[in-house]
Amino acid sequence: MEEFIKPQNLSLSPQQLSVLMPYLVVMTGGLITLLLGVFRKAVNMTVPVAAFSVLTMVLAAYSLFLVWGEPTVSLFNDMMVVDNFSNLFNLIFIVATGLVIVGSNQYLVREGIEHFEYYSLMLFSCLGMMFMASAKDLIVLFIALEIMSIAVYVLVGFKRADTRSNEAALKYFILGGLASAILLYGVALLYGATGSMNIQALAAAVQAGAASNLLFVLGAALVTGGLLFKVATVPFHMWMPDVYQGAPTTVTAFMTTGLKAAAFAAFVRFFMNLGYGADLSSTLYSGLYKVLWVSAIATMLIGNIIALTQKNIKRMLAYSSIAHTGYLIVAILCGGRSEYGYSSVLVYMAGYVVMNIGAFAVVAMLSEKNDRHTNIEDYAGLGFKKPLTGLAMTIFMFSMAGVPPTVGFAGKYLIFLSAVQAGEVLLAVLSVLCSAISAYYYLRVIVFMYMKDPVPGRAMNHTLAPAFVIGISAVITMQLGLFPSVLIEAAKKAAMMF
């Protein structure tokens, strides 16, 4: 009996506590926002709650800064790990959540949905993402994924009076639930085949030849399928455009960045630990390789081609998000066999998060009640009416298209380079071609902004907080584009752990 009582699992050393601080800060912040919201009977607490959530994010970033670069710490019976990889991803989540929260309030007020639960759910979702990036055990991974997803299911349906928002929430909830079930079934099969859910133990089992065990293969396939759904690769992408269009714009920004980054974080950790890419000889790896290869190409092609025909900018950005997922899958596919390793995933993800939040902040700021004026034509003349916003939007669009000197270019360059180094010339050529296709629909927005006359009577109101988010995003996009070495070094360090 004694061997089951493990006090070391229940106590934390000072070092463990310090690396756990960012998580504790975000969790406590989420709890306190709930308590603060209760006072709303006396005064409207939404603005104070929003301010407090921003403060939480700043504190979380600060506590993350304190443990930045510390050696790897494993916690709670090796269920989670805090290392450079999880730290970099946590920074991405915190920045993404913080920027989205700053830009949210004006949008929420306009849509008449300014309720304090919005901010609590954002914080809890962020917490789920952080645990996803540091999970070393599949059961922790699953619960973290559910924390993140359930909060977002609710956020998607936050516009209760809007049928499109309801439809989006229901679609996302049912399909997401199915994907979770598939993932969980895969985890159960992996446990049945190896007797462990720890990623490292699974890697050891693969070394010992578990890959020839059909139970293990099926389990791995189901887990991969579940994760591919969460990152929305083709053919699991059907839900995405409707959900992205129907959700409140700020939530869409959160979903395209935070959720995607978290799913990719879990994906990359899973693959890196399993030693994917180092040796493609076994059946498991060659099977995974084929699946990812096909899905990367299909995702890039379908995402980009359908995006060409979109008139609504939210929908266009949704399809472009699918296309970007395709590039990221290429990065995962080739990462293990190239000079920069998986760091290209991190660089691309960080850049994508910043430019995407900026673009969605522009969309959220310029739309009007009930998401009117979110068509691309509505951006006609923006470049002359509001030169600074026009400039920022131009930067975001150039960055998404991968034009230098933006961070989008740095990320794409690394991915294409790693594809060539891994000997995947066909994949590299196809992704460059897809990238060229994408230039058409990104530049179309710029054409409307600078070469068409503004629609008379279109207000294009500006407000301080979203403008601040747009400004910050634009500056970071340019900064990381001009001097990408800081990001690349951090990403290299993060991806070297494995």
Next chain:
Amino acid sequence: MAATDVFFYIFSAIGLLFALKVVMGKNPISSAFSLVLVFFCMAANFVLLEAHFIAAMQILVYAGALMVLFVFVIMLLNADVKSLDVGKKPLHYALGGAVCLALMALVVYALVNGTSFSEKAGLSAEKIDSIGGNAQVVSLMMFSDYILPFELASILLLVGIVGSVALAKRRTE
């Protein structure tokens, strides 16, 4: 055939029959009650596996709490059979059925041909008995090895509660 095998087949057959009734049934209430029986049969199978604790939880949580909620929601919605009728879509049925059957064949093939790990290292049935039974082992594990998922699950439940209240609350504007 040992006695446990006989019981396994009996309970599994009943469970499968009622599982079919859950999806094929026209009346939501009868579907819900069929689901209760499915849970009971699964609990019986857990007993046969000497997982008494899980069997008890299965009945308490699933057949008890969860199903009461199901039935309440069905009754509150007061959904009649007509409103559930989405029309006959033979192509959808055929495609869905084919995919389900293919998936089932895949799983069965893997289960038959794969080798499963017999027991977690050091946790044989005798060992569990010597410690004091399933419930004891589960609680010890939950509060030592699996403390992180346990705590995270409480956050997950909180998020679920906050989320459902946020969606369902009557706003006073």
